[in-house]
Amino acid sequence: METIEIGKYTKSFGLSFAITSFISALLVILKETNEDTVLKGMAAITGHHWITHGLFDIILFAVLGLAFSKFHSGRGLQISTNALIGSIVGSVIISGLLIAGFYA
Amino acid sequence: MENILLLLHPVFGGLATLAALWVFVDTLNAGESSVARIRNVSLFVAILMWLTYFLGGYFYIVYYGVDKAFIKGGPWAFGHNFFMEVKEHVFLMLLLLATYLPIAASGYLPSNKPVRKVILWVTGLIVPTSLAMEGSGAIISVAVKIALLLKMKGI
Numbered sequence: 001m002e003t004i005e006i007g008k009y010t011k012s013f014g015l016s017f018a019i020t021s022f023i024s025a026l027l028v029i030l031k032e033t034n035e036d037t038v039l040k041g042m043a044a045i046t047g048h049h050w051i052t053h054g055l056f057d058i059i060l061f062a063v064l065g066l067a068f069s070k071f072h073s074g075r076g077l078q079i080s081t082n083a084l085i086g087s088i089v090g091s092v093i094i095s096g097l098l099i100a101g102f103y104a
Numbered sequence: 105m106e107n108i109l110l111l112l113h114p115v116f117g118g119l120a121t122l123a124a125l126w127v128f129v130d131t132l133n134a135g136e137s138s139v140a141r142i143r144n145v146s147l148f149v150a151i152l153m154w155l156t157y158f159l160g161g162y163f164y165i166v167y168y169g170v171d172k173a174f175i176k177g178g179p180w181a182f183g184h185n186f187f188m189e190v191k192e193h194v195f196l197m198l199l200l201l202a203t204y205l206p207i208a209a210s211g212y213l214p215s216n217k218p219v220r221k222v223i224l225w226v227t228g229l230i231v232p233t234s235l236a237m238e239g240s241g242a243i244i245s246v247a248v249k250i251a252l253l254l255k256m257k258g259i
Contacts, residue, residue: 006218007210010219017201017204020200021197021200050164057199057200058199092197095197096194096233099190103185
């Protein structure tokens, strides 16, 4: 029987999204609780902390996604569909709650 | 200029939400004939979300400072302190999710149930998150309006 799998980029960038989203939420808390150092430093890089934050997220997403796709001699990550979906959904919920909870 | 930007930002966001809903429904009833459409509309979701990001981001960086001062000095300060702060950061997550959608859809075939499942979950997350962004934008706009009305009345 043929096993139908999801493609390596779907897996790689899916997990990359989950990790990036979570790190981005942590970065929100880090920069807001360290205004004189982290927030100012991020603002100094591009002129505004939010631009730097966005660039950081986009670069991390791309780099992690491409790196994961190189795993296992170029065959990409070995992860089940349910684990991938779980990581994406879990990351959206946890990241959203972290951000909303921080500003509440 | 700034009013046009302020109008186009939620327009593109709304269109991206509708396009994501299209992909969700099309994927639920997918067949051979819908493969190209699902891939194309998924790409369209990402393009629209990036346009929303650039337009909203430009407004936020260049013009929002004045609105922010009014909101923070008005009775609906939570319009900035909570809704704008959450919106500007959750949106970054939404942008990546929308960028991921065409990547996931590129491997889609009707016989590939796992990819179908991924697309359904991703669009199923994009739609409510986008609607929350639209709602937050509305609250922020009302917060500015209330602050300006009170200022005009001299209260």
